[in-house]
Amino acid sequence: MQFTTFSITEKGYSLRDSKDQLTPLALEDMQGRSKPKTNMGAITYLLYARFKAGKFPIAMVSTDNFSENGLKLQEAILTIAKAWVENEIVEQDFYDYLINPKKVSFPWSMIDRITPNPSEKVAELLTADGFEDTEILHSQKHTNIAPFGNTEEVHYLVIEDAFPNGRPALEKAGVILTDRETVNDADQMKVTACLNPLHTALAIFGSLLDYHSIWEEVANPDLLALIKNLGYGEALPVVKNPKIINPTEFIDQLLTKRLPNKNIPDTPQRIAADTSQKIPVRYGVTIGHYIANPRFSVKELEFIPLVIAAWCRYLIGINDELESFSPSPDPLLEELQAFVAEVKLDGSQKEIHEILKPILSNHQIFPHEMYQTGLAEKIETYFEEMIQGKGAVLATLQNALKKHGKNY
Structure with a gap:
């Protein structure tokens, strides 16, 4: 055996709960190796069997769709193995075997293929x-x-x-076989600039505008213009080119071939799940690039603030036709909805700043100081426009495109 691959979702590698504490099953696995309860416990046990059989080399290849996947797999395996050594369940030589890249490697990977639920x-x-x-x-x-x-x-x-x-x-x-840095650059290109931010924008606006398929959304010229300005206009200028994939051509293909594909039954509701967890990477990284690069000004950004404002509007759970809908699952949904629960959608709402400040000041969602960057004020302005009554979300989008949009 030369290598093994994993496709078990990001949660399959986790040994910790939402409070960063080791789970009871993980703790149980760390006390013994014969009857593993977690994926990582089982894999560590199999690696120990390989070690005992002759210390044979192997590559443990994660092909799950999240950044630095090989690192997460490695850290989980080593966490269990270290506990086994400390508890004198296995010998130190086993841990040394795992940390020797000439014996056991944990390659990083970037995978990209839109695969929604079976239809x-x-x-x-x-x-x-x-x-x-x-x-x-x-x-x-x-x-x-x-x-x-x-x-x-x-x-x-x-x-x-x-x-x-x-x-x-x-x-x-x-x-595509390459070095770790290039794998990470390709992943960052996809996750922070050329695919995932566009997907999330469609998910938020699609839910508010009562769409139920991605291909129908990109047939709407306003929504297509939104993601073009988001991708070509705001993300591409600051993303690192991984060389093995051309970022501009990647977006070209996404907009002309992938998203319009009627045979891929993907929905904005699926993509909208866990948005609070996605914002730091999908938009926060690009915001950080604008802050760090003196050639750019973060105050130039218009469409990232527009999407974030739409997400705040989305949290209310009422669409642009003023009909109720159920927001997609999110670990912070209940907490965040409490801040916007009393928002009026008839144009009479005051104190927008007081309503949104607890959300926009949450460093778990926004790692950069949104009020210091000037983006928070833009978000508040867009949000206020979106609560002016029926059709206000679409009108805000159209006005933003008219004032700030470019034809790509």
Whole structure:
């Protein structure tokens, strides 16, 4: 065996809860190795078996869609292994084996392929083509499980070329092999500039404007103009080019081929989940680049503040037609909704600053001082425009595009 890959979602690597405390299952695994309760405990146990069989080298390749995935896998494995050594369950030599990159490596990767929940529409098409098993199971966590997947043709897989036991010619299958820094640059390009920020903008405005598919959203010229100005206008100028993927061409492909794909049943509601956790990376990194680079002024930004204002408006749970909707799951939803619970949508609301300040001053969501940058005032202004009654969200978007938008 040369390597093993993982696709278990980011939560599958976690040994800690929301308060950064080790979970009871993790603590149980750290006390013994024979009956692991966590994914990481089981993997550490298998690595120990490989170690005992001959200290054979192996690459442990995470292909889950989050930044620095190899590091998170490595840290989790080492956390358990260190506890085993301290508890005299295994020998120190095992830990030394794990931290020797010539024996065990944890390559970083960047993966990009839009893969929404299995769709009833796709199931119907497969049934018509003669597939017998297309039943979709619906879990209590509102995810769909099926014997098929629906995904797009376009895909990227970039992996750090660190395989101590060799590897097959993965590049022949379209995998890009490179160094760790380049993997991280490609990931940052996608997550902070060229895909994820645009996705979140569509998710927020799509929910407010009562859209239920991404492809329908990008058919709306106003929403398409929004993400063009967000991507080409505000993110591209400050993102680092990873060289292996051209950022401009990446956005070109996203806007012309990927997002308009009617066969990818993706929804703004799916993407809107956990937005409070996504803002620091999807918008905070670009804001940080504008603050740090003397060639730019953070006060030039218009569409990032517009999206954040729309998110604050989204938290109210009433769309642009003044109809109630259920915001997507978010660990901070209840806390954040309390700040906007009494907001009036008839244009009579005062004290916008007092309402939004607790949200915009939350460093967990906004790592930069939003009031010192001047962006908070823009967000408050846009938010006030969006609560002027029915249709105010769309009107605010159109006015912003008219005043600040460019034709890309």
